[in-house]
Amino acid sequence: MKRTLGVCYYPEHWPMDQWAQDARDMVAAGLSWVRIGEFAWSRLEPSEGDFQFEWLDQAIETLGGAGLKIILGTPTATPPKWVLEKHPDMLAVDEQGQPRKFGSRRHYCFSHEGYKSESRRITRILAKRYGKNPHIAAWQTDNEYGCHDTTRSYSNAARVAFQDWLAQRYQSIDAMNRAWGNVFWSMEYDTFDQVDLPNLTVTEPNHPHMLAFRRFSSDQVVVFNRIQVDEIRAHSDAPIIHNYMGRVTDFDHYAVGADLDIASWDSYPIGFLSDRLEASDEHKARYLRQGDPDMQAFHHDLYRAVGKGRWWIMEQQPGPVNWAPYNPAPLNGMARLWAWEAFAHGAETVCYFRWRQAPFAQEQMHAGLKRPDGVDAPAMAECKQVADEIAQLSDVGTVSADVALIFDYHSCWAWESQPQGADFDMFRLALASYRALRRAGLSVDIISPNHAIDGYKLVLAPGLMHINDNLHQRLAEFDGLALLGPRTGLKTDELSIPIPMGPNVPMLDATVSLLESIPPNSAIALDGGGQFLHWFEHLEGQGEVVRKTRDGKPAIMRAGGLHYMAGWPDDDTYLDIVKTLCSAVEIETLNLPDGLRVRDTPSHRFYINYAPEPCEFDGVRINAADVVWVERV
Amino acid sequence: MKRTLGVCYYPEHWPMDQWAQDARDMVAAGLSWVRIGEFAWSRLEPSEGDFQFEWLDQAIETLGGAGLKIILGTPTATPPKWVLEKHPDMLAVDEQGQPRKFGSRRHYCFSHEGYKSESRRITRILAKRYGKNPHIAAWQTDNEYGCHDTTRSYSNAARVAFQDWLAQRYQSIDAMNRAWGNVFWSMEYDTFDQVDLPNLTVTEPNHPHMLAFRRFSSDQVVVFNRIQVDEIRAHSDAPIIHNYMGRVTDFDHYAVGADLDIASWDSYPIGFLSDRLEASDEHKARYLRQGDPDMQAFHHDLYRAVGKGRWWIMEQQPGPVNWAPYNPAPLNGMARLWAWEAFAHGAETVCYFRWRQAPFAQEQMHAGLKRPDGVDAPAMAECKQVADEIAQLSDVGTVSADVALIFDYHSCWAWESQPQGADFDMFRLALASYRALRRAGLSVDIISPNHAIDGYKLVLAPGLMHINDNLHQRLAEFDGLALLGPRTGLKTDELSIPIPMGPNVPMLDATVSLLESIPPNSAIALDGGGQFLHWFEHLEGQGEVVRKTRDGKPAIMRAGGLHYMAGWPDDDTYLDIVKTLCSAVEIETLNLPDGLRVRDTPSHRFYINYAPEPCEFDGVRINAADVVWVERV
Amino acid sequence: MKRTLGVCYYPEHWPMDQWAQDARDMVAAGLSWVRIGEFAWSRLEPSEGDFQFEWLDQAIETLGGAGLKIILGTPTATPPKWVLEKHPDMLAVDEQGQPRKFGSRRHYCFSHEGYKSESRRITRILAKRYGKNPHIAAWQTDNEYGCHDTTRSYSNAARVAFQDWLAQRYQSIDAMNRAWGNVFWSMEYDTFDQVDLPNLTVTEPNHPHMLAFRRFSSDQVVVFNRIQVDEIRAHSDAPIIHNYMGRVTDFDHYAVGADLDIASWDSYPIGFLSDRLEASDEHKARYLRQGDPDMQAFHHDLYRAVGKGRWWIMEQQPGPVNWAPYNPAPLNGMARLWAWEAFAHGAETVCYFRWRQAPFAQEQMHAGLKRPDGVDAPAMAECKQVADEIAQLSDVGTVSADVALIFDYHSCWAWESQPQGADFDMFRLALASYRALRRAGLSVDIISPNHAIDGYKLVLAPGLMHINDNLHQRLAEFDGLALLGPRTGLKTDELSIPIPMGPNVPMLDATVSLLESIPPNSAIALDGGGQFLHWFEHLEGQGEVVRKTRDGKPAIMRAGGLHYMAGWPDDDTYLDIVKTLCSAVEIETLNLPDGLRVRDTPSHRFYINYAPEPCEFDGVRINAADVVWVERV
Ligand SMILES: [Zn+2]
Ligand SMILES: [Zn+2]
Ligand SMILES: [Zn+2]
Structure with missing residues (x-):
């Protein structure tokens, strides 16, 4: 299998008469894949049962007709307002006991049965309609489970579901009391329905109580995802993917991944350096425009495991983002380096996020391959370079690690x-x-x-x-x-x-x-x-x-x-x-210059230079923010 | 017009038999103005309709009779407990959804119709009673709009009013959806009454949603203030003033100012350095007892614009305050310097806050011109010096800036x-x-x-x-x-x-x-x-x-x-x-010593030395914390 | 009276057939006292009125029979779930208005009448049953009043009780208004039942309002404790003790102490250095494994006053704890040094917390004299050394301080x-x-x-x-x-x-x-x-x-x-x-090396070296973490 590139695209954000040109430009840029649909519920079903699929039919036909393979996302990360009005208690509740309101995304509690039904229903309808469409080459379930601290909810729905989960796990309340050591502070329960969620206690809750709630919450994500997987599989043979978010550890990614065909993750190296990396000020200044040299690779190798060997980048940062404390621009070359590093770790596909920067709403300051005015952003040229390089290189493959x-x-x-x-x-x-x-x-x-x-x-x-x-x-x-x-x-x-x-x-x-x-x-x-x-x-x-x-x-x-x-x-x-x-054990190790990393594929050794200065190693010169590969002997 | 000095005074805090001596002392200190009344609602109307104006009549007569001009404040920043009991839902609600309780001040939501009626009513009654009183030479509406983060409220009253405001602004919900880009995350609304306030969302709300709520909240302040202005104007020819607070940007001061005759602001240089200035530790240590050299002047020039040329300091810090993280004493001379800097920027009047330090309640550690025991505080001598200097100097005037x-x-x-x-x-x-x-x-x-x-x-x-x-x-x-x-x-x-x-x-x-x-x-x-x-x-x-x-x-x-x-x-x-x-463009610039500032009036150049050491410039020696003026040629 | 050692023990955490061996080992370790029972309510009364005293009878007989004197704690710091279900509004409410939920400890509001009745009832029943038991040599009321910020509650129960307290204190609402200066911001009240608790106000509440609420809250603790003291005294002659927590100042320890026979406190030197001491990084690094050299002694001298001369350490840290931001291990010798420092300050008894580290629940990472697997922890040898040293030294005594x-x-x-x-x-x-x-x-x-x-x-x-x-x-x-x-x-x-x-x-x-x-x-x-x-x-x-x-x-x-x-x-x-x-005044002072402290008893001078290095003073060499005593001449 050849490595491929893709992009995330929101036809509902743009005039219909622009889609065809966009599709042609995507193909010209060397892209094979386009992900669509994952936030479009209000356009697919503006009110209950009022389905508006024509635009999506058209978008699929336009994109697919231009030669692009489509990843279709279920829109369940953004239930429209009418779903909320139908299920007012479906909102997750934060640790302080406040409902997390409508007006952004991921505003649902994984334990809410009513919302699970809505999620199953819209997924089934999409799967039925598009399951056999030849342009739909993959599916994405929901979007970034757990992002914005959404795995755990302190709602009534979660409390009741947690009590059921505990009853299933422990069968007898005495067994649970013993397992948790609830005798410790007279925390013993008589029935499972006495057990509350472990928030707002006077001092810390019992540790196994906290752990159980984390296990439960993870299981709720697995179940939620599995419902969608089951619906899609019933109507489609295309592979099913979820796009995990970086450094989210609130649910078991392996367990969700067991139900998927391919794992993917959303890679934002510069945002992650700013908002989710412990490092010295010096380290953060040195890698400000490149990201940490190991953060991405860690996730690459993790999602290769989660995907049982098959994995993608579903969203690849192409330029400055909007959501980190500080949002600098990448060094020239990084949009290419990040993609190649993923490929070196065995990625089948890297999708840039997004095709064209949206001029409105929360992510308007998030760069794309194109600027809001349609001009190519700096990452476009790097994307095209990667596309050319892919064509000349051997297939996807993963080395046998020691x-x-x-x-x-x-x-x-x-x-x-x-x-x-x-x-x-x-x-x-x-x-x-x-x-x-x-x-x-x-x-x-x-x-x-x-x-x-x-x-x-x-x-x-x-x-x-x-x-x-x-x-x-x-x-x-x-x-x-x-x-x-x-x-x-x-x-x-x-x-x-x-x-x-x-x-x-x-x-x-x-x-x-x-x-x-x-x-x-x-x-x-x-x-x-x-x-x-x-x-x-x-x-x-x-x-x-x-x-x-x-x-x-x-x-x-x-x-x-x-x-x-x-x-x-x-x-x-x-x-x-x-x-x-x-x-x-006779594993050869290297003395790498600061910021240089190495990864082998079956055919090549990749030298990846995160440093802001060039280096030379093993006779190979690697510029700042550059990646170089040599055939393995 | 000669520059004048004034002071803030609370006759309700002191025995009636002390008022006459206080009035004589004020005049002797060179003060022309005295502001009263702005927190006295519980003494003016202890229960609904039970008006107690005798003491205020007497205070006005005593102060006015001694030769002082009076600024009378409406007491709406401190509704008494009975107003709350009549309108229990008038409290503002904080961003976390909690009502902001009675027990300090500014405990009202600008959008509450019931409270707006109360505010209109008490203002009308005061305007009728005192509108033609010869001693009432100016009015102040409310007190420090927006102080303590009170512009925005997340109450039901605010939600309903916001929905109306949106309907007025956008006329059609589709227009609003388009303007905000609500398609982005399926955030589209079907009706205006679905739109909630932008707090407690899962991740950040849509930016135009946040901006609209800020514009709405600002408009609510404008309307609230205009109601009082209209009532006062119907019964009085005296100029109407509001006292803005430093670095409050939550509402449009120009828009409120458009309804006023004079703008004023409350200048607390040392408190502001401690609690609302981004600066290095060195800068903050150097100016610890003087305040930042540009913070006050910025506001002076701002409120000259807000007041369309006419502006005052309504509250001038005279010594240590109580509300900043750290509350050091000013350098000797600063109480004079601050006043003269205001005059140099065109202020008509500078009122010190307050006449005598209150020995009780929240501001008991806030210095006045007099100590709680009636002894002169250090600022008193500086105040008198300013009064003497005013007498010898030319009139209020503003230079034409380049x-x-x-x-x-x-x-x-x-x-x-x-x-x-x-x-x-x-x-x-x-x-x-x-x-x-x-x-x-x-x-x-x-x-x-x-x-x-x-x-x-x-x-x-x-x-x-x-x-x-x-x-x-x-x-x-x-x-x-x-x-x-x-x-x-x-x-x-x-x-x-x-x-x-x-x-x-x-x-x-x-x-x-x-x-x-x-x-x-x-x-x-x-x-x-x-x-x-x-x-x-x-x-x-x-x-x-x-x-x-x-x-x-x-x-x-x-x-x-x-x-x-x-x-x-x-x-x-x-x-x-x-x-x-x-x-x-041939504007002459100067190479000023660190901490020295310059401001011209039509007749004079003022050298204002915020530094803790003396300096010499242009042949003029200026001591630490001193201000020197020379005639312009 | 000879100095004595003791230990905290939880028979309900261990198999009954282990108690006898534990008791023998305690005696062999030189311990005289064992504290039990203070968190065991769910085992003493698993549902209302269903008393299960057999195990406690047996534990007392086993421990007492082995020669140990028992301190029996009332279990009121940990009301079981059924008490909560009977009194759902007994939870304290935090300053943000949220009930503080079941699932840890101290989940009660001191002002709740229903819970006070439950507390009186269980105390009476215990006092009746064990008041004359020859092995019960002391009583402990509740556990660490005020720990986890539990003195003040913002519940309805507290609000109503506060209003009553105010009415008692001030008799007339006008008197209270005057005392507080409520005229200041129109904060005047007409009746006591208008006065709310001083939380969630717009800006700070009136200072005397805050102070009154603190005084009230302290009085509620005194009353709560006195109820237990009265019940115990009615049935027992054994001394009554409470174990205060370090640096808790939210209630008046002297006032609670006035009702007790002996004061005690819980001394966690290393935890306190980490979580409740203002000091430079250097100081905290130097004393990381010893605790601050003055923090413990301050409390020793304080509780000698609270106990009117009679005081204990009820819980002495023996190794790493679990609750501080960082939890390092003590230097070898500190478990002995801390005990001897307490004795030097006049302590009658020092009880280590706890006998055996619990392998479960919130404090499983809190060291004991024994490890969870029953092996001696490092502190055991130091405990035994102290026991030997006690035997050879003169009686408890306190020097007359200058x-x-x-x-x-x-x-x-x-x-x-x-x-x-x-x-x-x-x-x-x-x-x-x-x-x-x-x-x-x-x-x-x-x-x-x-x-x-x-x-x-x-x-x-x-x-x-x-x-x-x-x-x-x-x-x-x-x-x-x-x-x-x-x-x-x-x-x-x-x-x-x-x-x-x-x-x-x-x-x-x-x-x-x-x-x-x-x-x-x-x-x-x-x-x-x-x-x-x-x-x-x-x-x-x-x-x-x-x-x-x-x-x-x-x-x-x-x-x-x-x-x-x-x-x-x-x-x-x-x-x-x-x-x-x-x-x-001719008090001799010393020039002590850094980290060395001195305390006199009537018979001896104690040199206590908190420093991580040895020192020599007055001809005496004191090793790191060592204590040395010499007879006074
Ligand atoms: Zn087609
Ligand atoms: Zn008059
Ligand atoms: Zn016995």
Whole structure:
């Protein structure tokens, strides 16, 4: 399969007589795909049952007729006003107890049965009408589940559904009381319908109560999505996709992905650097117009896992956006670099968002491939260059990685439910781990904790609070190296402390006897250099100590290939630890210049330079914001 | 007309037998005016219809009899408890949906019809009773509209009134949907009564929705004020004044001012430095006890425009206040300096707030001319000195300025509705522009965008998001220099992007093809020195480039005298740009020492030294916190 | 009486067959006391009237039979779900108007009559059943009143009770209006039932309104506690204790303490450093694993006063906790040091919290003497060491201090109600005063403003906003030195400014004519070195000036032994001022190394080294985190 490009387009925003020219221009720009429809409900059904499909028929015919393949989105992220009037209690409720009103998007509670029916109904109607249309080559369900903190709702609908979910999970209220340790502060319940949502409590709610609500809320997203998938599959053979948003960890993306054919995500490197990355001011200034060098790749590798190998970028930032605290323009070249980095990680398709900048409404300051006046924006030329380059290059393919990083949503929720420290979360640790691997020049797989690990030479599993029996078994049988910890295997599945205490590493005689979180201006120095930040665990036991703190405590212990790391290394220390492990299993690591990253495909090695200055490596010169590939030998 | 001094006084706070002595002391201190009554409703009408005017009659007679002219305030900023009990839903509602309770002041919603009736009623009764009283020489409507974030209310009354306002403005709901681009996220409405207030939405509301609510809320203030003006005018010939509060931009002060005879504002230089000025720690430490050198003058020049030439200080800070994060005492001399700076900018009257520090309630830590125990506070001697100096100086007068700065409230709301960057607003840019002009030694007019500009040699119009046809015409005909931008002319009146795209400068072939907001630790270097902060626009077109960025992009372009500036200069760069423009039209600029400011009247030049150290300029020595004037030749 | 150790234990958390071994291990560890029962309501009365006392009978018999004395807690901090269902409006309401929901603890409003009845009922039943049980050697009422900001509630129950309280206090509404100065903004009331709680007002509520609500809320705690005390006393002779929480100043601890036999507090030095101490980053890093050197001692001396001489630590941190922003582990030795510091200050008993770390619920990350798996935690050995050392040392005793610091809760509320500056409160000033005395090597008494002061050589009374007649009289008769100020004696009992104005120091001709709050980066330099921060008062009058500011204003004035200090000295300046005063009355002061503190008992001098490095003083070497005592000669 050749790599392809696409774009997001809103025919309902533009005069009908402009569509044909737009379609021709898209094709001329080298685009193969166009996504439409995902916010158009008020134009498809302006009032209940009053369907207006002619315009969409026409748009599909115009775009498809020009040779474009269409991704049709279900419009359920933006129910029109009449749906709200029919179901006034369908609004999500925020953690402070306030309904989240109409007037933007994602204004619904995943648990509201009435809205789920509306969602099923409109999806069915669209699937029936367009399921066999030859131009509809893919479907998108809804849009960016969880964006704007919309996974969890504190509504009545959610409360009732949560009570049902608890009853299903625990069957008996006593079982739940025991599982949660509700005896602790006389928090015991007599019936499931006494259990409220865990907001607005006097001090923090019970941690398993918080965790259960996160699991429930995630399941609600899975169910909501599955309803749409089932309706579409009944009428269409085209693949079904959802476009996940970056650094959203409130629901289990693997679980939603299990029902999809292809995973995709929306990549906004500069916005994410501004609004969802912990980094020093220096780092943020250096990468202001490029985005963090590892943030995108992390998601690429994650969604390759979520999509079971098949993944896309559904929305690729082309220029400044509107929603971050600061919205600078990308360096010239970045719109091309980002696309190629995605392809290097195995993306089948990269769709730029959007075709033409809208001159109105909330996203009018969000750049497109074209300006509002129709003139090409800077990204257009880069898009065309990518299209030309694609044509000359080999097919989509993914290299067999030596290294895997286990990333788990349940652990994200466990960290949130029991943070124990103020300035970090599970994602931050996972990204730090990934950064170390990338700075060592490695091509990485991100995998779920349910994924097989045999075949990898090195597996990292940081922060995986609970190790279930299956994973324990896989680790016991693993013949590569594994680096577990910190905070791995320290909890039961219900977020209590197991007896015997963790980290529960097969064969390793090690117990975390004490652990501590540390403020930013303190650190745990390691013997021979390096340091732990944020987090440190005191390890006891007879396991082999392979690295110590400066005052002689174990920093890393191991049994065979299974290593447990007792703290959170700073970036350079993490890199050093990773390189040491790699050399033990003969994985070649690289000494990359600052900002340069490398990714292999079966046929090529890609050099991706996020730095604002050129560099030279391995005899290859890579300009600032440039990507260069060489054939692998 | 001679300049005059006045003071704010609350006879209801003090024993009746103290009033006569207070009146004599006021006269002895050189005061001509005394403002009374504006918070006294519970004493004027303790229960509905139970009027108690004897004490006010007596107070007026005592003060007036001693020779003082009285400004009588309507008491509508503090409706008594019984008014609330009669109209329980008259409270404003905050953005989180909570009613803002009784127990301080300004506890009313501008849209509540019942409260508007009460306001009209009490005003009419006061106007009838005192409209012809010879001692009542002026009226004040209400008190500090908008203070404590009270312009916008999210009440039911406001929602209904907003729907009516929208219906009036747009006539058809389709027109509104189109104007706002509501198709964008299926936000289309079928009827006006479906439109809610733009709070508590899931993500940001549509920008024109926010802008419309700001315009509506401003109009509600105008209407509220006009009701009082109409009642007063029906019974009195005395001039009507409102006392605006510093850096309140939530309603259109020009529009309220159009109904008044005189504008006034409440000047708290030290409080404002502490609670509403963006500045470095060094700047704030240097001017801790003086206030920012340009903040007061900006407002002086603004309210001269709002008052169509006639303006006062209604409340002048005399010592430490109570409401800022930190409340230091002024340097000796500042109570005099602030008054003289106002007079230099054309003020007719400066009233100190207040006569005697109240020993009770919320403002008991707010200094007056007298201490709570009746002893003179430090400001008293300075007040008397000003009174003596006034007597010896020429009349009130305003110089004809060469330079104008356009300041527009609608643009403030447009910036708020569509900020695009996290750390700035329209006011901050306007003050930066003004500061550059002041540091160049210029006497400036601030004008509304509806004001004529012919006659000025130089006009600055930064941040004026929309240029309407009239202003466009005036610019086309202008024969001086104009410096537009950044962010000028980039939007339609409905806050969408015009096609063709801005900046819409007559004759100038220039288009903002791309724009970006920049975090604090980054900047755009200019060729030949200087830099842009916060904001940068990429300009295209054939217009003449008169200044470039270091990497060759246009920084300033022009056509004839019309210049467009593509970024937000830092203070020194802005000064340099202003000086360059001035030299082109032979406006003399000065190289003032740090903290010294200059303002001309027709007869004198005033040197105003905000610095904590003495300086010498033009052969004149000015002490710290001192003001010196010399006759103009 | 020998000093004793104890521990907090939750038999309901553990299998019954483990209790006997736990009891034996407690005794073996040298513990004399065990606290139980305070969160166990759902196990004692799972539904209304369904009492399940067998397990508690058994636990008491097992623990008591092993030789332990039992402190039995009333379980009223954690009403079970059925109590909530019976009284749905018993929840406290937060300042934003939201009920504070079930699911953690302290979910009740002190003003709710129904809950007060439930609290009385369960207390009576416990008192009846166990009042004569020989193993019940003490009682604890509730748990940590005020923790999690629970003193003040904005519920309907609180509103009605507040109105009654006001009617009792003021008798006539006119009296209240006058006392509060409600004329100020027409805030006058006609009846008490018009007075609302002082939340959600447009700008700040009237300060005496805020103060009255604080006084009322404190009284509600006193009443709530007294109900339990009365029930217990009716059936038991064992002493009654409450366990106060550190830095909780929302209710009057002296007033609650007046009804108790013994005061106790819960000491979490490392948590408090992280979450409730204003200090530089350097200070916080240096004492990260020890806690602030003066925070604990301040509370020790405070609760000795609250307990009228008899006081305990009811909960002593033994290792990392779970609730602070950062939760590091203590240095080795600190669990012993903290206990000995308490004993040195006169504690009878120190109870570690808790016996065994719970593996479940909110506090599972809170260390105990044992780990969740039953292995000894690091603190166990230190506990045993303390037990051995106790046995060898003389009895509990308190030295007669030369120096007293007056600390007053009403002043804390006055500061909160009228802060006048953004970054300080009364507690911060009191701790700064105390720190100066401690750094001078002094043993200090903290006393209430109602306590006699004769017999002390030096009394400090900083920030005591109001000096009542009794204290005025005591000061007038005092023959030692007193250091009053800053902010002492400046207000009436109703938080208005007295005429004549303060500071109201007997014999001293001094008036605060002006005062100011100062931001962090500014200071008032003193003549001869040192500086004031945060706060400065301009003093007038003929009193003797004993210290000046650099620009010649009075910094300290005096009449005889009564000194008034006009500002807030930085730490070193405060130390210098204290030493100067001490030398005048021949109190010996010490030049202690950084981090070393000293406390005397009648028989011994204790050297307590909070520093992370060893020191030597007076010929004694004290290791890091060590405490050493020598007999006094
Ligand atoms: Zn077709
Ligand atoms: Zn008269
Ligand atoms: Zn017994």
